[in-house]
Amino acid sequence: MLARNFIKHIPCKNLSRHHILRDRVRPLIFFTSSTPQSSFSISASLSTSSSSSSSCFTDESFAAPYLSVRIHCPKHVVDPFSEALLCFGASSVAVDEDIKEEDDKDAASGSSIASKEICIESIFPVHEEVKMCISQAANSIGLKEIPKFKVEMGDEQDWITKNQDLFQPVEIAERLWIVPEWTSPPVPEAVNIILNPGFAFGTGEHPTTKLCLLLLQSLIKGGEAFLDYGTGSGILAIASLKFGAASSVGVDIDPLAIKSASHNAALNNIPLEKLELHLAPSENSSSGREMSLQKEQFDVVIANILLNPVMELADHIVSFAKPGATTGISGILSEQLPNVKERYSPFLENISTATIGDWVCMSGTKRGEFIDN
């Protein structure tokens, strides 16, 4: 579990507003998160040949059961409470955007909203103690009562089927498309990354994913070793290989992300020897952050995670880049950029930024020698 003050120090927008999906009837804001883990073995390399998607990622494992939990919480705390749920064990939370917009208008007009409730649709892994997670999340944001909730069993396949219509092909750039597994590429001759994100983040719809893909496309000239720190669906790792990288490594603290990335690698016929996936120790793991990755082995490193890990792991992330290699950092908002820049400037030079909306991707080249701040 993450420490309680982890949430308190993070403004709402910092965490996990990962992904906006539109429902036919009502839009949803869809958040996803890593599942906190206590300890991990470090490597979960692909275990299939490129020609067989099912052998690497069996239908059985993909249809893992989950708990679907509807939680009624006071509207005025929906953002911090959603963030807190993610920190205390939810795999994803979805909030009705129409109701949230109403809420924001109420807040702007100063009307009393404390009594109104909003329903958060969340998903928890089956092993999570849902009541305890909800209670910890409520405590962490100062809610006096534990919100009412209802739990149902589901399986991942249900969830995916339910949400299939929502994820449509995404054009990232001319001749670069992200295409759901269940649709045909609109431009067959383009670079098409075939995806089924499952529970993992990374459908290409989020601005940070787009920014990272564009950065990656500009950096990969052929033959590079690429590190995707916070791989989610594996979208960047897979894209790097399609752009011509020689090898790619994806790291994530979420086992569901590793599963999803593995499945997606097979969908894209990625040869086994070209992609490694590593389950990283989480923040609280006593095993520390050592993985079987060598320092200074990558020509390009991108970490699209969130503000807190980006700040905390700065030297760790940069340590994997070769001197002179470009490191991209995303998952951050414009208002957070000054702090992130300051944190990385001892390690990176020639820093530049790209933005879409409020979201930023910062990149720079690794210094030969680090400077004191």
Ligand SMILES: C[S@@+](CC[C@H](N)C(=O)[O-])C[C@H]1O[C@@H](n2cnc3c(N)ncnc32)[C@H](O)[C@@H]1O
């Ligand atoms: C915003 S998603 C990015 C996914 C994908 N790379 C993309 O660009 O769309 C962030 C991912 O980072 C993972 N993550 C969060 N904290 C992490 C950490 N400390 N170490 C490794 N991965 C982490 C999350 O589980 C999640 O899958």
